[in-house]
């Protein structure tokens with residue numbers, strides 16, 4: 001029985017050591033090494049290799065990232081479990097980034113940066129955190145972890161999910177019918193949705209129009225969820241005040257793209273959260289143990305929902 005690691009060599013070395021220590025009965029192979037395809041039961045990858053069909057005994061396909069939108073599930077046999085990465089390193093980094101982004105947008109850092117460029121020392125009107133409503137699109141693992149870190153700042157917090165949820169200290173909305181009410185009460189919108197057929201293009205002109213004037217966007221989901229042209233129009237019209245984007249479509253954004261130089265936009269190159277090999281290896285090992293014991297792995301993807 002074999003585990004095939006199809007990602008960068010540096011992380012592969014750390015995985016190999018952890019597997020040798022904790023699952024010595026399982027052969028570990030890095031892609032490029034000679035492996036009998038019949039032996040491969042587990043594959044960890046970002047993109048599904050074109051020749052995945054040769055792994056006829058594959059049982060679990062692990063994503064090296066927190067999302068699985070890059071997999072094309074219809075090309076993967078139903079018997080194969082799809083598992084997204086759930087690990088402490090990703091969670092901690094996302095908590096840092098969301099706190100950084102919300103505070104950056106809340107404390108007008110873009111406007112101060114612009115003033116700095118002009119050598120202008122001038123205080124802008126400030127808003128208390130208790131008067132700045134932060135709303136999350138998505139109330140999954142990462143949104144809930146980020147919300148925990150935001151709580152001490154005392155922003156009024158809300159979230160919107162697909163199904164009904166109850167989380168202490170959060171005003172919860174769900175489903176298409178409640179999206180408008182949620183947006184109406186959101187001053188800083190944080191997108192932490194998985195990319196699915198339903199969420200593709202969700203950050204569009206209509207959605208922006210439902211936010212209050214002066215609202216801000218922190219986008220950490222996936223690039224194709226955002227209509228970039230609609231964002232620029234909304235910023236230029238003054239309806240939205242600022243945006244911080246960690247994900248774009250395409251990635252990287254072309255050099256000439258107007259978002260790069262937009263004065264109301266901060267862009268980071270999809271670094272909000274990155275899989276950390278030591279904690280990720282532990283998580284995958286634990287999931288293999290669960291799978292072998294007949295339990296579902298943590299992060300098992302529901303193919304019908306797409307996340």
Ligand code: NDP
Pocket residue numbers: 066067068090094137138139140141142143160161162163164165175192193194195196198199220221222246247270271272273274307
């Ligand atoms: P989860 O699967 O734990 O949570 C997803 C949340 O989105 C759930 O609350 C779910 O609702 C909600 N949701 C999904 N579809 C819809 C819909 N159609 N309408 C309303 N709500 C919906 O995901 P995670 O929190 O682990 O991760 C979220 C995403 O963050 C990842 O898929 C990835 O795209 C992105 N990400 C970005 C990173 C970066 O560096 N920029 C790094 C890591 C992740 P419900 O609760 O009802 O199921």
